Amino acid sequence: MKTIVLSKWSDVVVPAEKVYNTTLTRDQKIIIVDEDFTPFVNLDERTFSQDFTVRIIDRNAVSTFAVKDLPFIPNKIDTYTDGTILLASCRCRRTEDWIQQNARRYTMDGECLDEFVLGDGISDLAIDDENTIWVGYFDEGVYGNLGWEEPIGYSGIAVFSEKGEVVFRPELPMMFELQGFNVQSADQVFAHYTLMSSFVYFDHFEEVQHDEIEEKISFSQFILIDADTMLVYCSQRLNFLILKRSNGEFRLENTVMLKDEHGKELEHKNASIRMRGNHLFLMNSKGIYHAEVSLDSVIEVEE
Template sequence: MLTYPLAQFPLRRLTASYRAGRLIATGISADGHILIVEETTDELEKEPILSIHQLKDEWRKTTIVPKEEIDFSLIDCFSDGRLLLVASRCDDDVDGTWLPNAFIYDPQGNLLDSFCLDDGIQNIQIDEQGWIWVSYFDEGVYADAVTSSNGAFGLVAFNDKGEVQYKNRQYPIDDCYALNVCSSQEVWFFYYSDYRFVRLEQTEDLVCEAPAIAYSQFARHEDYLLASNTDVIQLLKRTGTVYEVIREVSFLTEQGDSLTGDLTMRNDLIVLSTGKQLYFGTLGRRLSSLLPNE
């Protein structure tokens, strides 16, 4: 792999992100709230529960829901405060139908609805109008192709009843590696095997060539993307319809200490989760310090 000049990106510690349990999922809502789900124990009932925290700066709101017999791995919320928990995988019932893997709760933790979004989910993000955008990895794409299920399309949008509103019919998605729903009018995704970044448009989509790297998360600002996989974090610049790497990036605390952890990105917001805390920053605010000197 080619090497590029290294730029350092300081992230701020999120004050209200302290945790007491096992981290289950991290997400970012359409309005920029950071969401985390952790498994804890009800001290009175001595039963496992899920604590869903909505965070912004020093503000924190927690919703408690029972721990279902399902391995949730994805979280988001609707603009009216309803919460969505999703499992990446789903099982079939004795009659062959899929069991639910998406569960909607009200802000008090009461279960409102559940339905199936198909198996092999890579990511989910809800836009401001309430559509649930779902991307699928290869097992979901090819397993569902046999039954012509939704996952076979690689990228699908559902409403809050689990009804399909959009299916990708244009791009040959073998694996939808990354998803960034900035708004209902600006939906980005990155897919294999073509290694393309796509911005969906009502008139004409923007389709851009990219390095042959399995980016799993990316933030965007103007003509720049900050993209990451398990091995590298890179700053990419768009020229025409081609994204090229111009920097490699490492994260630091504001005190200058190295930061590593699990990344979640949406719009231009970057969230890094360590064992005990969350750190965050925005690409737009730091972009000028990351760019090469002209």
């Protein structure tokens, strides 16, 4: 077994009902939306309008801004390099005479600067350091639902300009749905997708690495530590794993325990795990913990 030590990053406790819908930004801030989405799920998309409060956590500093009359549920969020925020809905309905605009860009003063369509069935969304928007889709976004006979997400991953124009679609074999991104910069875009479990690495739209993953391992949060080593969090099994690449396939090498700086194991079964770049964050009932992951930070446990 391996160990990674996390330090206390913030005393702020994200409420349990919101902990699973958090975003980690490129500059290591945590974004949450205060409102509970459950009452809004079955409301009419054409008439939906709701105020939301966006909360940004930067260690122990917390800032908020209000979004008025948002016409969709903002369950996908990320930031542009100028500090403006993209709010998007994972669902997007289309009819014969109407297409739901399911993405809006806002200032920290709550001013809407732009709106556009990213398509239905969004499983993950991330903006790189050149303001390119990487969007991945689950199966309904790939094959069509909610009126989309020719869905925007048919390729599984679609890449948009900052104004919402499609600029790139990778041609990936055996694409069923995107499991997760790790996007820190335009030259380091990592994606995990199925039908067969696959990993792909893009540098400015160029595919530079494509490997298979041992099929029994399912995850959405991950860090590529180096070209041959990956840390993954399996949310169904609630465990952390180290995968090693051999002959074009990442395979299980070891399990990982998370500890705080005092050597105590960190409770993560009711926590939210977020990974971006090489940064690992854990949010639980005691606060927020952080580690910058490298080969040197993954320690062998002495028996």
